[in-house]
Amino acid sequence: MPVPPGKQPTQQEIATDLGISVAAVSLALSGKPGVSDQVRATVLEKATALGYRRNASAVALRTRRSNVLGLLIRNLRNPFFLDLIDGFDEACAKAGYEVMVGSSRYDQEREQKLLDTFADRGLDGLAVAPIGRGRAVGAWAAATERPVVVLNAPRRRAGRLAMSVSPDGPAAVQLAVEHLRGLGHQRIAMVAAPAEKSPDPERLELFLDLAAEERFTASVIEAELDLNTTREAVCRALGDAPGRRPTAFITNSDYLAHAVYLAAADHGLRIPEDVSVVGHDDLPTSAILNPPLTTLRVDRHRLGAEAAGLLIDAVEGREPPSLELTIPVSLEVRGSTASA
Amino acid sequence: MPVPPGKQPTQQEIATDLGISVAAVSLALSGKPGVSDQVRATVLEKATALGYRRNASAVALRTRRSNVLGLLIRNLRNPFFLDLIDGFDEACAKAGYEVMVGSSRYDQEREQKLLDTFADRGLDGLAVAPIGRGRAVGAWAAATERPVVVLNAPRRRAGRLAMSVSPDGPAAVQLAVEHLRGLGHQRIAMVAAPAEKSPDPERLELFLDLAAEERFTASVIEAELDLNTTREAVCRALGDAPGRRPTAFITNSDYLAHAVYLAAADHGLRIPEDVSVVGHDDLPTSAILNPPLTTLRVDRHRLGAEAAGLLIDAVEGREPPSLELTIPVSLEVRGSTASA
DNA sequence: TTGTAAGCGTTATCAC
DNA sequence: GTGATAACGCTTACAA
Numbered sequence: 201m202p203v204p205p206g207k208q209p210t211q212q213e214i215a216t217d218l219g220i221s222v223a224a225v226s227l228a229l230s231g232k233p234g235v236s237d238q239v240r241a242t243v244l245e246k247a248t249a250l251g252y253r254r255n256a257s258a259v260a261l262r263t264r265r266s267n268v269l270g271l272l273i274r275n276l277r278n279p280f281f282l283d284l285i286d287g288f289d290e291a292c293a294k295a296g297y298e299v300m301v302g303s304s305r306y307d308q309e310r311e312q313k314l315l316d317t318f319a320d321r322g323l324d325g326l327a328v329a330p331i332g333r334g335r336a337v338g339a340w341a342a343a344t345e346r347p348v349v350v351l352n353a354p355r356r357r358a359g360r361l362a363m364s365v366s367p368d369g370p371a372a373v374q375l376a377v378e379h380l381r382g383l384g385h386q387r388i389a390m391v392a393a394p395a396e397k398s399p400d401p402e403r404l405e406l407f408l409d410l411a412a413e414e415r416f417t418a419s420v421i422e423a424e425l426d427l428n429t430t431r432e433a434v435c436r437a438l439g440d441a442p443g444r445r446p447t448a449f450i451t452n453s454d455y456l457a458h459a460v461y462l463a464a465a466d467h468g469l470r471i472p473e474d475v476s477v478v479g480h481d482d483l484p485t486s487a488i489l490n491p492p493l494t495t496l497r498v499d500r501h502r503l504g505a506e507a508a509g510l511l512i513d514a515v516e517g518r519e520p521p522s523l524e525l526t527i528p529v530s531l532e533v534r535g536s537t538a539s540a
Numbered sequence: 541m542p543v544p545p546g547k548q549p550t551q552q553e554i555a556t557d558l559g560i561s562v563a564a565v566s567l568a569l570s571g572k573p574g575v576s577d578q579v580r581a582t583v584l585e586k587a588t589a590l591g592y593r594r595n596a597s598a599v600a601l602r603t604r605r606s607n608v609l610g611l612l613i614r615n616l617r618n619p620f621f622l623d624l625i626d627g628f629d630e631a632c633a634k635a636g637y638e639v640m641v642g643s644s645r646y647d648q649e650r651e652q653k654l655l656d657t658f659a660d661r662g663l664d665g666l667a668v669a670p671i672g673r674g675r676a677v678g679a680w681a682a683a684t685e686r687p688v689v690v691l692n693a694p695r696r697r698a699g700r701l702a703m704s705v706s707p708d709g710p711a712a713v714q715l716a717v718e719h720l721r722g723l724g725h726q727r728i729a730m731v732a733a734p735a736e737k738s739p740d741p742e743r744l745e746l747f748l749d750l751a752a753e754e755r756f757t758a759s760v761i762e763a764e765l766d767l768n769t770t771r772e773a774v775c776r777a778l779g780d781a782p783g784r785r786p787t788a789f790i791t792n793s794d795y796l797a798h799a800v801y802l803a804a805a806d807h808g809l810r811i812p813e814d815v816s817v818v819g820h821d822d823l824p825t826s827a828i829l830n831p832p833l834t835t836l837r838v839d840r841h842r843l844g845a846e847a848a849g850l851l852i853d854a855v856e857g858r859e860p861p862s863l864e865l866t867i868p869v870s871l872e873v874r875g876s877t878a879s880a
Numbered sequence: 881t882t883g884t885a886a887g888c889g890t891t892a893t894c895a896c
Numbered sequence: 897g898t899g900a901t902a903a904c905g906c907t908t909a910c911a912a
Contacts, residue, residue: 210905260597261890290643321596551890
């Protein structure tokens with residue numbers, strides 16, 4: 201271990217040790233032209249011998265680049281975000297960036313506060329799964345003039361700096377509805393966040409449009425998107441008379457589909473005999489639930505990785521391949537859906 | 541929005557605007573004594589008027605404190621870590637710290653590299669779920685002289701700077717074995733990481749000790765701790781003749797218990813009729829698996845929060861309540877275990 | 881190619 | 897209480 205216990209060596213130290221200037225050392229260490237191979241070699245050697253490590257704060261202060269990307273999630277308890285974080289982290293690691301995460305916990309104020317601290321820290325870019333339509337995001341982009349990618353929601357602001365990557369929402373709704381209609385369901389409910397907190401009201405709109413077109417009865421279960429509140433809301437819906445309550449539920453995540461399982465159990469109703477459920481995400485556990493969950497599969501890892509990719513391209517001045525990336529979804533039919 | 545689009549205002553700007561010194565501004569803004577209430581008030585007012593935001597890099601450079609804590613996970617795909625991250629993040633947020641995460645992906649080299657960059661960034665403390673017995677952790681503590689808490693593994697190094705928080709491992713093993721023995725199982729297998737990658741060989745040792753004491757046949761399924769490798773390893777074990785293969789499996793996570801479910805299905809074996817499984821963690825999904833998983837419940841959120849708490853205490857010079865925190869576990873008996 | 885020096889924005893140590 | 901002023905460690909003109 202070359203690292204001495206005490207304080208860290210600086211470029212200054214290397215320079216005086218070698219009898220050269222700090223400028224030379226800086227150039228040599230950062231691999232930039234301007235020094236002889238001779239000097240470069242000795243500097244590099246000395247640096248490793250001394251266990252030199254570049255002070256990231258100093259670099260950030262001087263260059264206004266932190267080599268850190270932010271990831272702001274609204275609900276860290278939804279396993280959906282795990283693979284997303286993993287993909288994001290992996291892509292960042294490959295490109296030499298660090299990741300700073302935060303969870304807004306569905307709290308607007310907290311979201312804004314996190315955005316601010318992220319900006320203070322000089323993060324080079326931000327990926328955010330916003331609460332609602334993401335007003336905060338605009339503020340960030342404007343204030344920092346740094347790239348931002350919105351996750352799971354269409355991008356709001358125009359410009360090169362605002363991007364988005366999301367699963368194909370319209371396809372998801374359509375596939376779910378088609379599937380349930382094919383099974384003969386007439387009363388279908390969609391679980392959705394209250395309008396002001398929903399990142400993509402488009403899904404709900406499309407759902408209602410389809411109901412009008414295809415003449416089935418659509419209902420909306422409005423709930424904060426955590427397990428307990430949703431469970432209660434679904435419970436209330438299932439409390440209706442058998443001839444009136446929904447026979448099928450569509451959720452925007454497998455995570456919330458769990459709430460339907462729990463609510464059904466609360467009422468002594470069986471899935472899929474009494475209620476059908478379609479999820480979204482295809483979590484690793486969804487195939488081994490009781491019953492296995494019919495859901496829309498989406499590559500979460502890729503979603504995170506693409507988000508990081510877009511940011512890194514933008515940060516490094518490359519033209520991102522597209523400002524709006526859509527990740528395909530596919531229907532995975534399992535045991536949680538049956539004929540009405 | 542007070543923030544002007546262009547560049548950020550600095551303390552210097554506030555100072556000249558007000559015709560006072562930067563020192564006064566600094567003191568006023570950081571709430572330290574040394575300025576009159578008069579001056580303090582005007583500074584604060586001016587600051588908000590200008591939309592002043594403190595530059596975190598500059599502070600970090602000057603004070604050698606970043607107000608960031610690191611969280612280094614070995615496998616971000618295990619949902620266990622989600623709630624842990626959430627708890628960690630929440631505790632940090634409350635105390636005004638940011639969180640930087642990284643995943644080592646079970647790669648020693650990557651772990652070391654992340655540790656290094658974390659150190660370079662001047663993180664104030666580190667929580668790490670290490671690969672193996674955590675050699676890297678010692679290097680970090682020694683090099684940075686900053687606190688570290690090991691997650692899910694006993695702490696290795698002595699000293700005020702090395703701490704640990706983990707579920708009660710011995711209790712977990714004992715409860716699982718007792719339960720299975722009570723059901724009459726004679727051949728029990730434990731799924732464990734290869735010795736050099738295992739953070740807590742103690743569990744395995746205790747398991748083997750119990751086998752010797754209680755005279756049951758113990759086998760060890762050694763596998764890298766990802767879903768596929770584990771599934772294959774369990775598959776091989778289940779390939780033995782019915783009279784020889786294990787009738788019950790103990791895993792150190794519900795995540796890996798899923799692999800047993802999948803492997804059993806591969807062999808056309810039923811849980812719990814043909815094989816019993818005991819998990820560990822009690823993930824939100826575990827109760828609604830098919831069949832519901834018998835498991836050891838542990839408060840993951842608290843685990844993360846306690847880890848952050850210990851670090852923050854240490855960073856801020858308070859004496860942590862204990863250097864080694866054990867989180868209790870309790871057996872949750874469900875449908876995945878039955879008599880042999 | 882090399883060295884000198886001026887910052888980046890903040891905190892801390894002095895004098896006054 | 898207040899104001900100069902010197903760091904913190906690094907990058908980057910610019911001069912030699």
